[in-house]
Amino acid sequence: MGRPRVGVVAYQGAVPEHLRALEAVGAEAVPVRWPRELEGLAGLIIPGGESTTIGDAMKTWGLLDAVREWAQAGGAIYGTCAGAILLATEIRGGKPDQPRLGLIPMAVQRNGFGRQIESCEADLEFKGIGPEPFHTVFIRAPYFEDLGPGVEPLAELDGKVVAVRYGRFLATAFHPELTDDRRIHRFFLDLATGGTPDPAQEVPAPHA
Numbered sequence: 001m002g003r004p005r006v007g008v009v010a011y012q013g014a015v016p017e018h019l020r021a022l023e024a025v026g027a028e029a030v031p032v033r034w035p036r037e038l039e040g041l042a043g044l045i046i047p048g049g050e051s052t053t054i055g056d057a058m059k060t061w062g063l064l065d066a067v068r069e070w071a072q073a074g075g076a077i078y079g080t081c082a083g084a085i086l087l088a089t090e091i092r093g094g095k096p097d098q099p100r101l102g103l104i105p106m107a108v109q110r111n112g113f114g115r116q117i118e119s120c121e122a123d124l125e126f127k128g129i130g131p132e133p134f135h136t137v138f139i140r141a142p143y144f145e146d147l148g149p150g151v152e153p154l155a156e157l158d159g160k161v162v163a164v165r166y167g168r169f170l171a172t173a174f175h176p177e178l179t180d181d182r183r184i185h186r187f188f189l190d191l192a193t194g195g196t197p198d199p200a201q202e203v204p205a206p207h208a
């Protein structure tokens, strides 16, 4: 058995950092731009950056529909920050109709921590990776609200949900790839390779 292959959507944003973090936890990490590059992937990361830019690029390159289909066929996805925004069914505080995957039934508040807190760092408890707090980096981060049934909150900052799991989909408002702690990438790799299966979860219908 070779290493599980995990892709990183590579138009814009924190791509090399995710590729490095994935290699560090034992995955074969590959940049993804074309739909055919999804073939054979165990998981896919959508990085932070600017969610409208990344969503528009995914639409233009045909990746938005391709990823949705691939996810419904069993693919695992992890979205960080802008990537998390693209996973939510409802986007608040931005362009409400911006292109997205819409795979996690929740609302996301773009730039939810306000303009004053452009970025911050905090040590948070993160459910599922052990008791040691995780050092997090937030950059113009969203938060998540109105979580649908089956969406499990994994971490909070100032009473706001900043990490969720929905079956084999994971979303964090912060950037674990910018620190050296690889526990969240390992957690995602386990999700993607069946380490923590959750057969009760059904993938929602594609967002219209």
Ligand SMILES: NC(=O)CC[C@H](N)C(=O)O
Pocket (backbone or CB within 6 Å): 047, 048, 049, 050, 051, 052, 080, 081, 082, 083, 085, 094, 110, 111, 139, 140, 141, 142
């Ligand atoms: N660090 C980030 O990914 C920022 C996300 C950005 N604020 C957006 O709304 O797309």
